[in-house]
Structure formats: structure tokens, C-alpha cells
Amino acid sequence: MYEKIKFEAQKNSATLVVVSKTRSVEEIMKIYDRGHRDFGENRVQELMDKKNELPQDIKWHLIGHLQTNKVKYIAPFIELIHSIDRKKLWKELHKEALKADRTIDGLLQIKIAEEDSKYGFSQEDVIRLLDQSAVSTYDKVNIRGLMGMATFTDDTSQIQREFDELAKLFNQLKSAYFSEKDDFDTLSMGMSGDYNIALERGSTMLRVGSAIFEEG
Ligand SMILES: *Cc1c(COP(=O)(O)O)cnc(C)c1O
Numbered sequence: 115m116y117e118k119i120k121f122e123a124q125k126n127s128a129t130l131v132v133v134s135k136t137r138s139v140e141e142i143m144k145i146y147d148r149g150h151r152d153f154g155e156n157r158v159q160e161l162m163d164k165k166n167e168l169p170q171d172i173k174w175h176l177i178g179h180l181q182t183n184k185v186k187y188i189a190p191f192i193e194l195i196h197s198i199d200r201k202k203l204w205k206e207l208h209k210e211a212l213k214a215d216r217t218i219d220g221l222l223q224i225k226i227a228e229e230d231s232k233y234g235f236s237q238e239d240v241i242r243l244l245d246q247s248a249v250s251t252y253d254k255v256n257i258r259g260l261m262g263m264a265t266f267t268d269d270t271s272q273i274q275r276e277f278d279e280l281a282k283l284f285n286q287l288k289s290a291y292f293s294e295k296d297d298f299d300t301l302s303m304g305m306s307g308d309y310n311i312a313l314e315r316g317s318t319m320l321r322v323g324s325a326i327f328e329e330g
Pocket of ligand 1: 133135156177178263305307321322323324325
């Protein structure tokens with residue numbers, strides 16, 4: 115499945131992040147050896163352990179809920195944080211980026227799913243923060259776009275609606291707050307069960323795990 119999903123992503127000019135959480139170093143190396151470099155983890159400890167054992171040219175993405183006290187471990191090297199889901203985390207990322215003397219790329223996670231369990235800003239909250247100039251206040255965090263997770267359901271039209279909502283917000287924020295910024299270009303949406311729908315709805319970055327590792 116790796117080659118197929120990679121092909122689908124490339125056809126749509128989207129980046130594929132292979133989600134390697136819970137997978138062994140050996141399993142990850144099989145994908146690495148096919149030339150893949152972007153991998154995503156949702157827990158900092160697991161990411162740090164794997165980073166130590168795997169080649170140093172891997173680009174690590176943090177895709178899960180991130181505790182502020184863990185930011186310092188990943189600030190020096192993380193490729194992209196997909197899950198900026200609250201002001202406190204945004205602020206902490208700015209602080210640790212200053213210490214690490216670099217800029218950290220990040221995505222604002224928006225709650226689009228019906229399920230209560232999913233993290234993320236509401237549309238109102240994110241607009242309020244942008245109106246309060248969060249982008250310039252926390253300027254060591256380079257906001258590259260948005261991330262969202264659709265409801266886990268068989269109802270294709272619901273998934274489409276949720277992805278459309280996220281894509282619409284992305285375009286609105288881009289013209290209202292990021293029009294001068296060419297690198298506000300990332301819409302991270304689509305997982306194993308819904309990556310095809312996500313690509314149809316304008317995703318530029320997929321996060322796929324089980325479809326790749328469970329079928330080789
Ligand atoms: C686990 C996870 C994924 C990948 O899920 P699969 O269904 O295994 O493809 C994508 N995004 C986030 C935030 C995840 O936690």
C-alpha cells in the first residue's frame with residue numbers, strides 16, 4: 115500500500131507523512147529504505163527513542179496532542195508540529211524556539227469532527243487569537259497552515275462536509291491573515307480511512323499509518 119498511497123499523494127501534489135506510532139524500528143526502516151523521509155509520531159517519548167535509533171536524516175512530524183512540558187525535547191529538531199491546539203502551547207513553542215535559536219513550523223489544529231474526543235481550536239477561537247496578533251507575538255512559530263481530523267464514520271458525505279469546512283476556513287484565513295505569506299500552504303487532512311476523500315477536498319498533506327503498515 116505504501117507505493118499506491120505515495121502515488122496518489124504525488125498525483126495531487128500532496129506530501130505523505132507516514133505515521134509510525136506503535137511501529138518498530140525495523141518496520142520503519144522498510145519504508146525508509148524505499149526512500150521515504152517524513153514520519154509522524156504522536157508521543158514525544160516514543161519519538162525521542164526512535165530518533166535515537168534511526169537515521170538522522172528522517173524528518174519527524176509531531177501529530178498528536180502535545181503537553182507543554184514536553185516541548186523542550188523536540189523544539190531543536192522537529193520538522194512540523196501538526197497539533198497546535200491551544201494558546202498555551204503556541205506560547206510555549208515560541209519560548210522554546212527562542213531557546214533553540216530556530217523557528218518552529220506548525221499547523222493550527224481545528225476541531226471539525228463531531229466526536230468530543232478530538233482536540234483542536236474552534237473556528238471562533240482561532241479567529242479571536244489571530245485578531246489578537248498571535249502570529250506576530252509568537253513569531254518564532256511559523257504557522258504553515260491547518261490540520262484537522264474528520265469524524266470516524268462510514269458516512270462519506272459527512273467526511274466530505276467536514277473536510278470542505280476545513281478547506282474553506284484555510285482559504286479564509288489565508289486571505290484574511292496570511293496573504294503576504296507564501297508559505298501558509300499546508301492543509302494536513304486525511305488518514306488511512308479517508309485519504310482519498312481528503313485529496314479530493316484539497317488536502318496538501320496526508321498522515322497515514324495503518325493502511326501502510328498493516329498491508330506492507
Ligand atoms: C494515528 C494518527 C493518524 C494515522 O492514522 P491511521 O488510521 O493509522 O492512518 C493520523 N493522524 C493522527 C493525529 C493520528 O493520531
